[in-house]
Amino acid sequence: MKTLVLANQKGGVGKSAVATLLCHYLARQGQRVLAIDLDHQGNLSKPLRMSGRPLVAPVTADMLLTGLVAALPSHPFVLVPSRPALIDLERQPALHNPFARNLRGFLRAMEGQFDLCVIDTNPNPDIRLISALASADFVLSPIQLNQEALDGVTALLNHERVGLRKIKAVLNPKLQLIGLLPTMVEPTPFQKQNFIQVIQLYRSLMIQVGQGIGEFASMPRRSAIAESQAHGEVLWEMKKTAARDAWKEIEPSLARIVATLQGGSPLKPGEASIAGVQPHATST
Ligand SMILES: Nc1ncnc2c1ncn2[C@@H]1O[C@H](COP(=O)(O)OP(=O)(O)O)[C@@H](O)[C@H]1O
Numbered sequence: 001m002k003t004l005v006l007a008n009q010k011g012g013v014g015k016s017a018v019a020t021l022l023c024h025y026l027a028r029q030g031q032r033v034l035a036i037d038l039d040h041q042g043n044l045s046k047p048l049r050m051s052g053r054p055l056v057a058p059v060t061a062d063m064l065l066t067g068l069v070a071a072l073p074s075h076p077f078v079l080v081p082s083r084p085a086l087i088d089l090e091r092q093p094a095l096h097n098p099f100a101r102n103l104r105g106f107l108r109a110m111e112g113q114f115d116l117c118v119i120d121t122n123p124n125p126d127i128r129l130i131s132a133l134a135s136a137d138f139v140l141s142p143i144q145l146n147q148e149a150l151d152g153v154t155a156l157l158n159h160e161r162v163g164l165r166k167i168k169a170v171l172n173p174k175l176q177l178i179g180l181l182p183t184m185v186e187p188t189p190f191q192k193q194n195f196i197q198v199i200q201l202y203r204s205l206m207i208q209v210g211q212g213i214g215e216f217a218s219m220p221r222r223s224a225i226a227e228s229q230a231h232g233e234v235l236w237e238m239k240k241t242a243a244r245d246a247w248k249e250i251e252p253s254l255a256r257i258v259a260t261l262q263g264g265s266p267l268k269p270g271e272a273s274i275a276g277v278q279p280h281a282t283s284t
């Protein structure tokens with residue numbers, strides 16, 4: 001089982017939407033999928049639950065950290081849902097190390113039962129995010145193309161507690177950054193300018209799709225995506241033409257990400273490299 005964490009300390013950048021799409025996409029491919037929602041806001045749990053596709057486990061994600069779960073029901077697509085109490089875990093610092101160990105032990109125990117585990121996280125840089133990153137194989141970071149979000153990339157890499165550099169060096173050397181995924185991309189001059197800026201600053205962290213220069217994975221802003229999240233519908237099964245068009249735009253990026261998760265072709269000539277980015281790179 002390979003574990004992917006969706007992470008960015010910014011909220012509202014599309015983490016849960018990407019996590020939801022990935023879970024459905026992997027399940028459609030016949031992969032055995034374990035979805036874990038570590039965000040108390042439950043924006044992965046809600047659409048997955050409403051879709052009726054995964055079996056909702058009779059436990060909640062906080063219990064994976066508190067060590068109360070030894071097994072999950074046998075099913076090819078299982079959701080371990082969020083609950084509001086997830087936010088309380090941070091307030092028990094004496095238990096933080098056990099929390100991280102418990103999640104790691106649980107994921108190890110799931111090795112034979114699932115092919116892929118997708119973990120959605122909260123924006124707070126807390127023990128939930130640390131525990132997930134400390135045990136994952138891959139991390140994918142949706143970003144938005146506004147100045148604030150660009151500054152957030154620096155925090156993503158260099159935050160003293162949850163920065164990927166620190167996590168990789170201290171807690172989890174195997175952690176691989178799949179890359180930055182610009183989401184809710186709009187064809188405005190402002191966004192185009194910011195996209196160019198992201199590429200200039202973080203080229204080694206972008207996900208190359210196809211052979212062409214400048215073909216990087218991204219997701220456009222499409223109302224069908226927000227609707228699929230709100231109503232728990234699977235994007236490519238929605239009746240509207242707009243939804244199917246949105247899916248056509250997105251699929252190459254998701255396919256590239258999934259190929260990396262499955263150990264397919266290398267990410268790109270240079271491979272996403274945290275080391276390749278200046279420690280104090282800023283977007284200003
Ligand atoms: N590509 C997109 N196009 C349009 N709306 C989107 C897109 N991605 C996400 N959204 C919507 O934007 C809001 C925030 O996205 P969400 O995935 O919940 O962000 P996060 O998990 O990072 O907080 C949600 O209402 C979601 O449905």
Ligand SMILES: [Mg+2]
Nearest residue numbers: 015016039043
């Ligand atoms: Mg979310």
